[in-house]
Amino acid sequence: MNEEVFQKKIDSEQKIEPKDWMPDGYRKHLIRQISQHAHSEVIGMQPEGKWITRAPSLRAKMILLAKVQDEAGHGLYLYSACETLGITREELNEQLHQGKAKYSSIFNYPTLTWADMGAIGWLVDGAAIINQVSLQKTSYGPYSRGMIRICKEESFHQRQGYEIMTQMTQGTAEQKEMAQDALNRFWWPSIMMFGPHDADSPRTGNAMKWKIKRKTNDELRQNFIDKTVGQADLIGLKIPDPDLKWNEERGSYDFGEVDWDEFWNVVNGNGPCNKQRLNHHRKAHKDGEWVRDAIKAYAEKHK
Amino acid sequence: MQDLEKYILRIADSTLIISHRLSEWCSKGPTLEEDIALANISLDLLGRANALLEYSAKINGNKTANDLAFRRDDREFYNFQLCEQENGHFGDTIIRQFLYDCFSLLFFQELSKSKDETLSAISIKSLKEIKYHLRHTHNWVIRLGDGTETSNQKIQESLNKIWKFTGEFFETDDVDKKIIENKIGVDNKKLKKDWDSLVDKVLTEAKLKKPEDKDMITGSKEGIHTGLLENILSEMQCLPRAYPDAKW
Amino acid sequence: MNKQATIWEVFIQSKNGLAHKHAGNVHAEDKEMALQNARDLYTRRNEGSCIWVVKSEHIVSSVPEDAESFFDPANDKVYRHPTFYKMPDGAKHI
Numbered sequence: 001m002n003e004e005v006f007q008k009k010i011d012s013e014q015k016i017e018p019k020d021w022m023p024d025g026y027r028k029h030l031i032r033q034i035s036q037h038a039h040s041e042v043i044g045m046q047p048e049g050k051w052i053t054r055a056p057s058l059r060a061k062m063i064l065l066a067k068v069q070d071e072a073g074h075g076l077y078l079y080s081a082c083e084t085l086g087i088t089r090e091e092l093n094e095q096l097h098q099g100k101a102k103y104s105s106i107f108n109y110p111t112l113t114w115a116d117m118g119a120i121g122w123l124v125d126g127a128a129i130i131n132q133v134s135l136q137k138t139s140y141g142p143y144s145r146g147m148i149r150i151c152k153e154e155s156f157h158q159r160q161g162y163e164i165m166t167q168m169t170q171g172t173a174e175q176k177e178m179a180q181d182a183l184n185r186f187w188w189p190s191i192m193m194f195g196p197h198d199a200d201s202p203r204t205g206n207a208m209k210w211k212i213k214r215k216t217n218d219e220l221r222q223n224f225i226d227k228t229v230g231q232a233d234l235i236g237l238k239i240p241d242p243d244l245k246w247n248e249e250r251g252s253y254d255f256g257e258v259d260w261d262e263f264w265n266v267v268n269g270n271g272p273c274n275k276q277r278l279n280h281h282r283k284a285h286k287d288g289e290w291v292r293d294a295i296k297a298y299a300e301k302h303k
Numbered sequence: 304m305q306d307l308e309k310y311i312l313r314i315a316d317s318t319l320i321i322s323h324r325l326s327e328w329c330s331k332g333p334t335l336e337e338d339i340a341l342a343n344i345s346l347d348l349l350g351r352a353n354a355l356l357e358y359s360a361k362i363n364g365n366k367t368a369n370d371l372a373f374r375r376d377d378r379e380f381y382n383f384q385l386c387e388q389e390n391g392h393f394g395d396t397i398i399r400q401f402l403y404d405c406f407s408l409l410f411f412q413e414l415s416k417s418k419d420e421t422l423s424a425i426s427i428k429s430l431k432e433i434k435y436h437l438r439h440t441h442n443w444v445i446r447l448g449d450g451t452e453t454s455n456q457k458i459q460e461s462l463n464k465i466w467k468f469t470g471e472f473f474e475t476d477d478v479d480k481k482i483i484e485n486k487i488g489v490d491n492k493k494l495k496k497d498w499d500s501l502v503d504k505v506l507t508e509a510k511l512k513k514p515e516d517k518d519m520i521t522g523s524k525e526g527i528h529t530g531l532l533e534n535i536l537s538e539m540q541c542l543p544r545a546y547p548d549a550k551w
Numbered sequence: 552m553n554k555q556a557t558i559w560e561v562f563i564q565s566k567n568g569l570a571h572k573h574a575g576n577v578h579a580e581d582k583e584m585a586l587q588n589a590r591d592l593y594t595r596r597n598e599g600s601c602i603w604v605v606k607s608e609h610i611v612s613s614v615p616e617d618a619e620s621f622f623d624p625a626n627d628k629v630y631r632h633p634t635f636y637k638m639p640d641g642a643k644h645i
Contacts, residue, residue, distance in 0.1 A: 017615075019612060019614050019615055020615050021615065042330075042335065045329060045330040045338075046330050049329045049330045052326050052327075052329055053323060053326060053327055053538050053539060054538055054539065054541055054542060055542075056373070056542035056543055056549075056551035057369050057373070057543075057551045058349065058352070058353045058356070058368055058369055058372055059353075060551055061326075061349060062346060062349050062350065062353070065326050065329065065342055065345060065346055065349070066342075066346060068329050068330070068342070069329070069338075069339055069342035069343070069346070069595070070595075072329075072330075072335055072338045072339050072342070073339055073592055073595065075335060076335055076336070076339075076575070076577070076592055077575055079335075080575040080576040080577075081575075083558065083576065088555055089556070089578065090554055090555055090556070114542055114551070146575070149574075149575075153596065167550065167551065171549050171550050171551075172546065172548050172549050174546060174549070175546070175549050280330070280331075281330075283331075284330065284331045284332065284333075287331070287333070287392065287393070288332065288333025288334060288337075288393065289333075290451070290453050290454055290457065291333035291334075291337075291393050291394075291447070291454070292333060292334065292554070292556070293450070293451050293453070293454070294446055294447050294450025294451050294453075294454035295446050295450060295579075295580040295581070295584065296450075296553070296580050297450045297451045297454075298445070298446040298449055298450045298580070298581070299557075299580035299581045301449065302581065334556075334578060336577055336578060336579065336588040336591065336592060337588075339588075339591045339592055339595075340587065340588070340591040343591050343595070438587070439587055442583055442584060442587070446584075
């Protein structure tokens with residue numbers, strides 16, 4: 001009975017709010033998806049954070065710091081949404097530290113040059129935005145509201161990345177080389193960000209039925225590629241996919257197959273930086289423990 | 304170098320270097336909320352450094368703000384040595400920032416009365432930011448000082464360790480004297496009394512003991528540093544130094 | 552010590568004259584830090600003219616089971632709406 005009422009609500013595009021009845025599977029799926037998203041924002045601070053202190057101009061430094069700070073903010077919006085489902089941020093952190101919760105694999109790749117700041121903003125944020133825009137219409141109210149806020153703020157992120165790439169392609173030969181190299185390294189990992197093919201993604205069915213996800217992995221991936229190819233052409237960069245070709249009939253680009261072995265390898269913890277990223281987060285958490293204890297003790301004394 | 308150019312550069316360098324230190328906290332804060340707060344303070348300071356460097360570059364006539372930030376050696380930097388001290392643990396950073404905020408509040412209050420309109424305008428804008436920074440660091444000093452026994456000990460040590468670098472806030476040399484005479488600059492010596500009472504008040508509330516003024520460190524007005532600045536600059540300036548022809 | 556942080560709900564008034572609107576939450580152990588954390592997180596782009604923070608545990612909410620008895624009885628009170636009334640043709644300013 002409950003389930004029927006719930007599904008009817010979903011089907012008629014009504015939002016589900018924290019106190020509404022929801023199937024266990026719906027709650028679990030949301031917690032997994034939102035926390036994964038939150039952790040991705042927070043872990044995602046690290047590869048770019050490294051370059052804040054190395055940004056080559058005052059302007060670039062300001063922009064990058066503000067951008068990475070936004071990622072912390074977006075992590076918080078998402079943890080805040082996740083907490084409405086009856087789980088604490090402490091528990092979510094614990095799951096991350098124990099390796100039980102995932103985050104986007106893209107952040108397990110190293111950032112080697114300044115051009116990587118361009119590639120991350122342009123491609124990684126670009127891919128994230130495609131996903132987030134569709135999630136603004138997700139069926140869970142707090143998640144949807146968080147996504148709307150994030151999308152509003154995130155729009156500058158992709159632009160700052162593309163601006164860096166443009167600058168690099170218009171610069172010295174070395175800079176242009178760095179830009180192409182960054183695209184070569186980040187292209188496929190960005191394509192992988194949309195996750196496995198729909199056919200290999202067992203949870204997609206429920207997620208679509210419950211309208212947690214509004215578009216499938218493959219739809220979003222195609223959308224991203226169609227948007228990005230022209231942008232690469234415009235600044236004279238070559239996308240590292242020999243099979244990339246405009247398909248007149250479909251009105252979309254055909255593209256090559258992702259190396260799914262690499263994908264699962266990185267997802268399962270064997271990417272170049274998995275350990276480093278988690279250790280960094282664990283260390284920051286542990287180093288801050290005495291500080292968190294102190295504010296609790298102070299609050300207790302000054303009630 | 305003109306006196307005014309140097310005078311501004313000194314203010315700018317302290318702002319830039321302490322902002323840089325704060326930006327190193329990104330993704331390492333004790334809570335995610337505090338990570339954001341530290342980035343906000345760092346961004347305010349970076350904005351101010353940018354405005355001051357631009358003004359100094361304008362007086363110079365041949366350089367840009369980026370040249371000044373990214374193409375000077377440590378011997379040509381004039382920041383207070385307090386600003387280049389390492390972040391250490393969170394308490395070390397909070398104490399460093401708190402002492403600097405107390406100084407900045409008093410300094411920019413005076414500088415806002417400068418006959419130089421640009422400096423006065425930058426100061427008026429800065430004061431709004433500094434009031435918030437001080438509110439934030441003041442709150443932290445009290446919470447860590449009056450939190451747990453551990454936090455009290457830790458932050459007391461932070462205070463003892465960094466105190467010797469606070470003497471530089473109140474030094475004046477011949478460059479300063481000329482700028483003060485022209486009613487453009489601030490007589491830092493005169494700020495010491497107010498600074499002491501501002502700091503005293505908070506330390507008492509935080510159950511911390513104020514260290515004595517002894518063995519105070521000096522030298523930044525002549526570009527003398529603790530060696531830590533060299534590390535900061537080699538990281539901060541790595542790209543413009545490695546690719547001198549590149550435009551970023 | 553209990554490691555669970557205290558949660559505060561944040562309400563932002565974007566400019567004078569408008570109502571405060573719920574924005575999300577922050578963690579903090581006392582009201583001053585809650586206010587500062589809310590300021591740093593939710594007004595980074597000039598979104599605010601005033602901030603409220605309220606401990607989450609102090610918010611009392613109706614539950615979905617209340618909805619029928621709380622809200623449905625207002626459904627048939629159409630006379631509370633101006634469109635319920637018949638006005639003669641040509642009546643103005645009313």
